[in-house]
Amino acid sequence: xxxxxxxxxxxxxxxxxxxxxxxxxxxxxxxxxxxxxxxxxxxxxxxxxxxxxxxxxxxxxxxxxxxxxxxxxx
Amino acid sequence: xxxxxxxxxxxxxxxxxxxxxxxxxxxxxxxxxxxxxxxxxxxxxxxxxxxxxxxxxxxxxxxxxxxxxxxxxxxxxxxxxxxxxxxxxxxxxxxxxxxxxxxxxxxxxxxxxxxxxxxxxxxxxxxxxxxxxxxxxxxxxxxxxxxxxxxxxxxxxxxxxxxxxxxxxxxxxxxxxxxxxxxxxxxxxxxxxxxxxxxxxxxxxxxxxxxxxxxxxxxxxxxxxxxxxxxxxxxxxxxxxxxxxxxxxxxxxxxxxxxxxxxxxxxxxxxxxxxxxxxxxxxxxxxxxxxxxxxxxxxxxxxxxxxxxxxxxxxxxxxxxxxxxxxxxxxxxxxxxxxxxxxxxxxxxxxxxxxxxxxxxxxxxxxxxxxxxxxxxxxxxxxxxxxxxxxxxxxxxxxxxxxxxxxxxxxxxxxxxxxxxxxxxxxxxxxxxxxxxxxxxxxxxxxxxxxxxxxxxxxxxxxxxxxxxxxxxxxxxxxxxxxxxxxxxxxxxxxxxxxxxxxxxxxxxxxxxxxxxxxxxxxxxxxxxxxxxxxxxxxxxxxxxxxxxxxxxxxxxxxxxxxxxxxxxxxxxxxxxxxxxxxxxxxxxxxxxxxxxxxxxxxxxxxxxxxxxxxxxxxxxxxxxxxxxxxxxxxxxxxxxxxxxxxxxxxxxxxxxxxxxxxxxxxxxxxxxxxxxxxxxxxxxxxxxxxxxxxxxxxxxxxxxxxxxxxxxxxxxxxxxxxxxxxxxxxxxxxxxxxxxxxxxxxxxxxxxxxxxxxxxxxxxxxxxxxxxxxxxxxxxxxxxxxxxxxxxxxxxxxxxxxxxxxxxxxxxxxxxxxxxx
Numbered sequence: 001x002x003x004x005x006x007x008x009x010x011x012x013x014x015x016x017x018x019x020x021x022x023x024x025x026x027x028x029x030x031x032x033x034x035x036x037x038x039x040x041x042x043x044x045x046x047x048x049x050x051x052x053x054x055x056x057x058x059x060x061x062x063x064x065x066x067x068x069x070x071x072x073x074x
Numbered sequence: 075x076x077x078x079x080x081x082x083x084x085x086x087x088x089x090x091x092x093x094x095x096x097x098x099x100x101x102x103x104x105x106x107x108x109x110x111x112x113x114x115x116x117x118x119x120x121x122x123x124x125x126x127x128x129x130x131x132x133x134x135x136x137x138x139x140x141x142x143x144x145x146x147x148x149x150x151x152x153x154x155x156x157x158x159x160x161x162x163x164x165x166x167x168x169x170x171x172x173x174x175x176x177x178x179x180x181x182x183x184x185x186x187x188x189x190x191x192x193x194x195x196x197x198x199x200x201x202x203x204x205x206x207x208x209x210x211x212x213x214x215x216x217x218x219x220x221x222x223x224x225x226x227x228x229x230x231x232x233x234x235x236x237x238x239x240x241x242x243x244x245x246x247x248x249x250x251x252x253x254x255x256x257x258x259x260x261x262x263x264x265x266x267x268x269x270x271x272x273x274x275x276x277x278x279x280x281x282x283x284x285x286x287x288x289x290x291x292x293x294x295x296x297x298x299x300x301x302x303x304x305x306x307x308x309x310x311x312x313x314x315x316x317x318x319x320x321x322x323x324x325x326x327x328x329x330x331x332x333x334x335x336x337x338x339x340x341x342x343x344x345x346x347x348x349x350x351x352x353x354x355x356x357x358x359x360x361x362x363x364x365x366x367x368x369x370x371x372x373x374x375x376x377x378x379x380x381x382x383x384x385x386x387x388x389x390x391x392x393x394x395x396x397x398x399x400x401x402x403x404x405x406x407x408x409x410x411x412x413x414x415x416x417x418x419x420x421x422x423x424x425x426x427x428x429x430x431x432x433x434x435x436x437x438x439x440x441x442x443x444x445x446x447x448x449x450x451x452x453x454x455x456x457x458x459x460x461x462x463x464x465x466x467x468x469x470x471x472x473x474x475x476x477x478x479x480x481x482x483x484x485x486x487x488x489x490x491x492x493x494x495x496x497x498x499x500x501x502x503x504x505x506x507x508x509x510x511x512x513x514x515x516x517x518x519x520x521x522x523x524x525x526x527x528x529x530x531x532x533x534x535x536x537x538x539x540x541x542x543x544x545x546x547x548x549x550x551x552x553x554x555x556x557x558x559x560x561x562x563x564x565x566x567x568x569x570x571x572x573x574x575x576x577x578x579x580x581x582x583x584x585x586x587x588x589x590x591x592x593x594x595x596x597x598x599x600x601x602x603x604x605x606x607x608x609x610x611x612x613x614x615x616x617x618x619x620x621x622x623x624x625x626x627x628x629x630x631x632x633x634x635x636x637x638x639x640x641x642x643x644x645x646x647x648x649x650x651x652x653x654x655x656x657x658x659x660x661x662x663x664x665x666x667x668x669x670x671x672x673x674x675x676x677x678x679x680x681x682x683x684x685x686x687x688x689x690x691x692x693x694x695x696x697x698x699x700x701x702x703x704x705x706x707x708x709x710x711x712x713x714x715x716x717x718x719x720x721x722x723x724x725x726x727x728x729x730x731x732x733x734x735x736x737x738x739x740x741x742x743x744x745x746x747x748x749x750x751x752x753x754x755x756x757x758x759x760x761x762x763x764x765x766x767x768x769x770x771x772x773x774x775x776x777x778x779x780x781x782x783x784x785x786x787x788x789x790x791x792x793x794x795x796x797x798x799x800x801x802x803x804x805x806x807x808x809x810x811x812x813x814x815x816x817x818x819x820x821x822x823x824x825x826x827x828x829x830x831x832x833x834x835x836x837x838x839x840x841x842x843x844x845x846x847x848x849x850x851x852x853x854x855x856x857x858x859x860x861x862x863x864x865x866x867x868x869x870x871x872x873x874x875x876x877x878x879x880x881x882x883x884x885x886x887x888x889x890x891x892x893x894x895x896x
Contacts, residue, residue: 022573024326029725030137034323043366061575
């Protein structure tokens, strides 16, 4: 499953990042890496982008970007 | 005498309070510059401690130190090439783990570090306790807990900086263990040893880590400076592949993961957090601010407030400041040579033109001051990312970015923005393609200075449908701008770098008055310095183009004879009055000035007592002139007064005619006429051409020039009446084409300077001038010629155009957007 499919309120564990180059590096630099837990907080009023919480802070990303984050729902 | 300064750099992630630390350290002694080649601000300042001077450079806030963004490249290059004596790593104490991610990278660069554990109050508030001593011991660098916002810990920080700067060989921070990758690093380091020059500038281990990370910047540097670059890079590339196959994880992901794990370890040892913490306040606020329906409503409210406070209230404030600027003008009038009956000295008219041009811009300062202050509030409070969050979906469909919202609001999404702050606020957009697209479209929005021409034309040609026409022109710009943005990103901007959207939603902060005022003053000052100098220069050029070659000798002689005639008529009129013989030709100019003085003095006097005193003063000054100015019941004086007023009117008419003829004959006038064969397809005659050409310095000039071009027959006629009378064959269709051209008019001078500043290139500046011109002519021609061919009225053409623009915008918006992230 990928992050973009999750509904607000659901929590998950990041399994793998399939993004490389800029997006991959950006995600890593923002603290999104395999083995981390995160929670989907909300979608924007027009559904995109989405906001997630990780390690006590909030990050927003587009669904097209979240598609590169493989997760296990818990 | 120049004292040697100790160089200090501030590094840290965004939203860690770094600029507050910078302000606290350096106070008012700040200086803004640009890093060479990029549009990143370089802030520096100075402070003194124990007799030594320290120069502090505020590096841009970055989450990491790869080479994927200009900010990160700048930070990295500064630390490696400038060799600061101390790098102060400002950290968000409430977000230690992520902060450490950057700290480890700084440590790898083997630069002397001091950790400033800032925002301790926020951490405390969230029940996070940090053992700073333990942290310092584990990392091997000094750690200073601070709440810089309220000044707490500043002294300790300065002391720590001084101590580290004074050390001959400062201690190096502990390295982190990259596990399986360490062997590869050792191998790479060994191979790097064959390039001693390289290893003297850069720490070998750092190079090794960066190479395994696949850092493009470092690879490029190796290929430039390593004697055996090809082998080196081939080796790294094969090691990277091997690593990924063996451990099923990309090397860069492994590196990041190791850094976070190391950070986790540190946090586990040094930080205690209360387990079941409440929902953070920020999240509670965001439930409203980012709510599906409330969010957009709040956004509209914020934008409205921004407009209201800056444009409406700021405009009211300009009424208070305008007299100051008017004084500047009257001062210029006083010191330049006095005008003759029909000969206005060139120095005088140039000086006045110059002052008027500068004043037109300086008049905006109150508006800008409020605007910049409010932007600072939005930035500091943390609302900007929410704005981007709400609008991104809409804008990204047109090749723009969520963060294009504020620039577009400032540029004038409805009516009454200004492109200069709009373009300047594009700085924050991380995606280069979207940033350039935003910069290029902002001048097409409705800035305040375009409005006078709209109002003029609507009042004459759409008088029956004023509200409708105003709504059309206010909203049509947005319908043009969005498709244009999309088209630009698909064509000229196609190959520009894009960046992921991924963005932190930082906690809300209460902005400080000092921070907000400081930024507003700083930006206004920057505006004044950078913009007015250029505008002044171009004002002079336009002046020359409008004044020269001037009237020929023959016409000069003609006007002189007209003057003589008028003067002779005046003396004939006063024959037989008691004034005959007492007034000579020498008296005419002084009398004109005397009348002007009385009128000006009266304008600023209200109550009767003061008026009487004023009259007494003027009478005492020159009783003879005063009796003409205020003839009372004296028949003789009345007659003279009437005759003299006729003369004054005649003088004004001559001056105006001369000015009109001079423009007519000027270089700009000739260009306007030369363009007529082309522009008549758009319905523009040469007068309109001249008005449009003169609008390049500032858009307000279009109406001012038209004012000069349409002769005023009767005193007090409005420009509307004059233009309607002067252009008998002008139809609403002409006006519509002209208004649409004005929407798409190339940016004014001040804006082009801002475009150059923000895009960092002259090429884009020129493009930003050329493409709206082409587009504007295209639209104007098709509306005018097309409308005429179809026999449409102005109103029909307006509806037709609006429908087409709307259709195009919606169509492009619904186009299948291909993802451009990867």
